[in-house]
Amino acid sequence: MEYRKLGHSGLKVSTLCLGTMTFGEADENSFMHGVGASEATSFAIMDKALDAGINFFDTADVYGNDGLTERVIGKWFTQAKRRDEVVLATKFRFRMGEGPNNTGASRRRIVKTVEDSLRRLATDRIDLYQIHMQDIDTPEQETLRALDDLVRAGKVLYIGASNYAAYRLMESVMTSERLGLERFIALQAQYSLVTRDIEREHVPLCRSHELGIIPWSPLAGGFLTGKYEQVGGPPAGSRLDKWKQRYEGFNTPRNWAILDAVKAIAAAHESTAAAVSLAWLLKKPAVTSVIFGARSVAQLDDNLKAAQLELSDADMQRLDEASAFELGYPYSMIKGIQASW
DSSP, rough: OOEETTTTOOOOOEEEEETTTTTOOOTSSSEEEETTTTTTHHHHHHHHHHHHOEEEOOOOOTSSSSTTHHHHHHHHHHHHHGGOOOOEEEEEOOOSSSSSSOOOSOOOHHHHHHHHHHHHOOOEEEEEEEEESSSSTSOHHHHHHHHHHHHHHHSSSEEEEEEHHHHHHHHHHHHHHHHHHHOOOEEEESSSSSSSSGGTTTHHHHHHHTTEEEETTTTTTGGSSSSOOTTTTTTSSSHHHSHHHHHHHHHHHHHHHHHHHHHHHHHHHHOOHHHHHHHHHHTTTTTTEEEOOOOOHHHHHHHGGGGOOOOHHHHHHHHHHTOOOOTTTHHHHHHHHHOOO
């Protein structure tokens, strides 16, 4: 397993990050109902991931329902006695309960969410605390000051952002530097062969200001695992079978062309489509660690192959070309004129 520094910090994390959204059997009120892993299976996945060299686990207070996934991890920490081996990341921002102050990123809310997560996770600190999405109702300075206080109190060691617009992320970085506050070391963002939108602005921003990119949904909800065929629809019981509307969003000529290229490269390397898709991300600029989920130990084993897979320049070019996307204005204009004017 390879380890990389996360952004401008000295924190080293494995290039593969275990995403835990599927941990715990959520009830019917959760969007993960019916696609989660049992507690016993979740424990086995965490044990094997750590033994394989994955030291980076990512979760969030809203995963499962009412903090279910954090509670599963906290119980595993208590039983396995392996807390110090894990770089633990969790997130806050989305609604947890009724009332106007049980959502968002105000100071009042952050003080509550961190204590709730610490209790559920059975730990005294969170290694990377991330705001799950920007909060346009709260000034960024208020959020950053509250997070800075948590770092100074030792409850949080590093801070990060997720699902931020580029302008807001830039504003955040500048605010932290201007006021001498802790600043984000990482951006967790949707990024895959299917979804490359962050290459327009977020990737250059993160490279310039040393934020490590942590892609989520690197397999496009399972589409890039290779188990889907253009004819016949999603397999029964799969995540995209449950979320049929999302599957239809993947059902485009571009995406099937991407999948064909992924499968061909996987066959040439005697590897898997999932491993190829993850390995492609690990060679992209500013990417530090890629989050993958697993509902079984077998899925974990499949994804672990990415750590050993080295794609050639020709492989990368083929995948880049298959997944090419419209840059839009002004990016296409800049790209077309930059070299010649």
